[in-house]
Amino acid sequence: MSIKNVRLEVMQLLEKKVDYFMEEFLIPVEKIWQPTDLLPHSGTENFLDEVTELREIAKDLPYEFWVVLVGDTITEEALPTYESWLMEIEGVNNLGKNGWSKWFRHWTGEENRHGDVLNKYLYLSGRVNMREVEQTTHHLINDGFDIGTGRDPYKNFVYTSFQELATYISHNRVAQIAKNYGDKKLHKLCNLVAGDEMRHHLAYSEFVTQIFKVDPSEMMLAFQYMLKLKITMPAHFLRESGEKISTAFEHFSNAAQKLGVYTAADYVDIMQKLIQKWEIDKITGLTDEAEKARDFIMNLPNRMKRISERLSIPDETFIFKWVQPALVK
Numbered sequence: 001m002s003i004k005n006v007r008l009e010v011m012q013l014l015e016k017k018v019d020y021f022m023e024e025f026l027i028p029v030e031k032i033w034q035p036t037d038l039l040p041h042s043g044t045e046n047f048l049d050e051v052t053e054l055r056e057i058a059k060d061l062p063y064e065f066w067v068v069l070v071g072d073t074i075t076e077e078a079l080p081t082y083e084s085w086l087m088e089i090e091g092v093n094n095l096g097k098n099g100w101s102k103w104f105r106h107w108t109g110e111e112n113r114h115g116d117v118l119n120k121y122l123y124l125s126g127r128v129n130m131r132e133v134e135q136t137t138h139h140l141i142n143d144g145f146d147i148g149t150g151r152d153p154y155k156n157f158v159y160t161s162f163q164e165l166a167t168y169i170s171h172n173r174v175a176q177i178a179k180n181y182g183d184k185k186l187h188k189l190c191n192l193v194a195g196d197e198m199r200h201h202l203a204y205s206e207f208v209t210q211i212f213k214v215d216p217s218e219m220m221l222a223f224q225y226m227l228k229l230k231i232t233m234p235a236h237f238l239r240e241s242g243e244k245i246s247t248a249f250e251h252f253s254n255a256a257q258k259l260g261v262y263t264a265a266d267y268v269d270i271m272q273k274l275i276q277k278w279e280i281d282k283i284t285g286l287t288d289e290a291e292k293a294r295d296f297i298m299n300l301p302n303r304m305k306r307i308s309e310r311l312s313i314p315d316e317t318f319i320f321k322w323v324q325p326a327l328v329k
Helices: 005-016 018-025 047-057 063-077 079-085 099-125 130-144 153-180 184-214 214-228 249-259 264-277 288-312
Strands: none
Touching: 005 018, 005 099, 005 153, 005 184, 005 214, 005 249, 018 130, 018 153, 018 214, 047 079, 047 099, 047 184, 047 288, 063 099, 063 153, 063 249, 079 099, 079 130, 099 130, 153 214, 153 249, 184 214, 184 264, 264 288
């Protein structure tokens, strides 16, 4: 049987558990928070007073914070790209509406709220150039992305396991910084977004756990492949208006590192957490090739840690069009 057919067979096997996965890791629409729950409600009499208060508190947040918050928002807003990518995975039948396509649509529904609530907060804050933000989002959706996974579910589930944990870390740290500056509303908002990301991480990492049980060698090779490739951030094609593709991502990444929101050390830590989660050192029944892949995976975090410790971040502050000029010091 071909590798493609084995993957399809495994996806069909796991599809029988999709209803359980949805019950375990997703929350019904009527019970989960919505953006309106967390921001000033335009239908109330005290709406303008609440917006004024939000804007006053937001004034204390520094320039780099706004760069990171905008970048996080744009990343979340590019959801149409992510859904269309996931719907192309082997074993997902969107037209036939099988179990996997149901999972991805419901996952998308939860994720969609993140961009909505962050975008509304940015708009109400008055601290960013919303038209520039909107143009960057438009570009990012137009440009799509290439994360090197193809239609392989094993590689894609490694990617989503990693990325959902990375976004949890980022949103959680942004929440803490907001709290430190006295912005309780933004703190709560980002904490709830982070909570969603952690649930989604647990779901995708569980999919990989299940695959390791039935196809350990191929799953190990897929994990090695993604780590060799290096996990690419979903917004790696980020650009501002009038600029070439991918020209803004490194500057955004540098701002996140300076602020301590997401760093090279976090990348290594996530690798280690996945290795522990999937108990890579204990998996049995591997082919010789997969055993070599395991050795590579087990040794990689220490190698990457040494590299990350030598990385330097430029001192100069890159000026983004996203943020109001008055905030740049």
